[in-house]
Amino acid sequence: MISEKCKGDTLNAKAFAPAHITGFFETHDHQNPVMKGSTGCGIVLNAGIESTVTAGEGIQKSEIMLNGKKVSGNTISTVIEIITDMPVKVQCQADIPVECGLGASGAGALSTAYALNSALSLNLTANKLNEIAHVAEVRNSSGLGDVAAQSVGGVVIRTVPGAPDSGKYDHIPGPELDVYCLTLGKLSTGSVLGNAELLGRINYTGRKAMEKLMQKPTIAEFMACSRDFCIDTGLADERIIDIIETVEAAGGMASQAMLGNTVFAISNNPEEETVQQALTEFGNVLHYKTSFTSIRII
Template sequence: MQPEPVNDTLTARAFAPAHITGFFKIHDHEDPMKKGSTGCGVVLDGGVYTTVTTGKDIDKTEIFLNGEIVAGNTSRTVIESMTDLPVKVESISDIPIGCGFGASGAGALGTAYALNHALSLEYTSIRLNDIAHIAEVKNGSGLGDVVGQAHGGIPIRKTPGSPSIARIDHVPTAEKEVFCVVLGELSTSSVLGNPEMVKNINIAGEEAMKKLIEKPTVDNFMHCSREFAINCGLARGKVREAIEAADKAGVVASQAMLGNAVFSIPSVTCVKELIDVFSDFGEVLRFKIRTGSIKIV
């Protein structure tokens, strides 16, 4: 039974990792459990730390991101599906927001796991993952990040839907370094609401998946991601320039979906060249591939 914290303050903290999608195909469905995307991405060791607090001093639900109050609709949906109690959510992100790093999914997962721990709800991980996925889909903030974040590594989402029903495989990998440069924000909903863009994404995403399955390696994942970004028309302006500049330096880079950011998983011998290229476009962010998943901290 869910406790009612009349006198006591209940709190818990969770970490959920970032996820960069390299390519994807959209699968719409009226059932949010079955709505989502197929594709492939990479999970990073950076992410979002979320603390939830409930008790007599919390009289309404408020959500904070990096110290500032936000609407936090996706995390709010998570809370409403788990409890009627008012909850204070404080998320600290060490990844860019609104730039294709899956921050909303990480925040939703962190909220679900921390709230489950604070209230001793005894939900399983799969149930918590599904709650976060449904919240993302309902709020239009993502389609497949939660599925990837729940697995770690370089997950291949072979079938769409929530984590409990999606079929997942992986590109085998060590915890390689991932380099990124952020060039601005991009609204997920603005892209997914464009029928012509959705058509192009789905054609390019299906082709990318076929090529990756034929050769499931890290290098081929980067090649497939680059082709997808160019072929579907999402890579424009500075993003396209950064990808092409990396090409000239002999390194494969691509766009973080859906965001105005570029990423690469270079070989050790190409790290200096990549940093030189990315530095021309902005601050170079360095992460490692995270082979684990969400955790209580």
């Protein structure tokens, strides 16, 4: 724990971290949470979570707010406990759905870590802050690989598990993509990671998906691998499969965000609106773009 004493003045800082959609993954256990994580591939988005940290006079007890409502925020609480023994107030503003497979917990952990570092003038490096966010995710079973991707941006292939500075990653190069998301409800990451039988299917299928993608590392192949992964593992229910097939009939590519009840889709032709229109039949469609940047202090 890093302790920092603050006298008199109220300290404030704000940071943003992007969302991340995992298309497929394989988990890798390890006694050291820094080395524990997942391999796989996913897309970093231009939306995410902005966290404002307040410390100093008048803050008697740590408090976490999400979009104006007080929450337990276990992963963010762990970030705070690792970094400081001071009570702080964290106000998170999310422009993405939470608990829907868009890496919200990782974005919240990262933005809080960076904002705390800035507010308390701790002078921690980016690698250390990324590691803290990753460890907080692992300890709370809220994620295994989002932080690694969110720390670099782009379409990220995570080839070695662990915190960003411990694991290894590569990228699928390409232009900015339009990413359309349709959220059908919340899904707890911990509820899936705690199911041993399901986890076995996930790891086997995720390993095969990675082998296939590395033979042809393109966006189209990533989407195909992700689609097969969500269906072959049984994570995709009939409604999700129906939506995926509808998007494909419209000429697009779609899959399920891991781990969440969210369908994400991209188009072969971004000038056409057929993919977005196909998703609109099933509900409200969220429109993002891929982001090739990462965390920033605001």
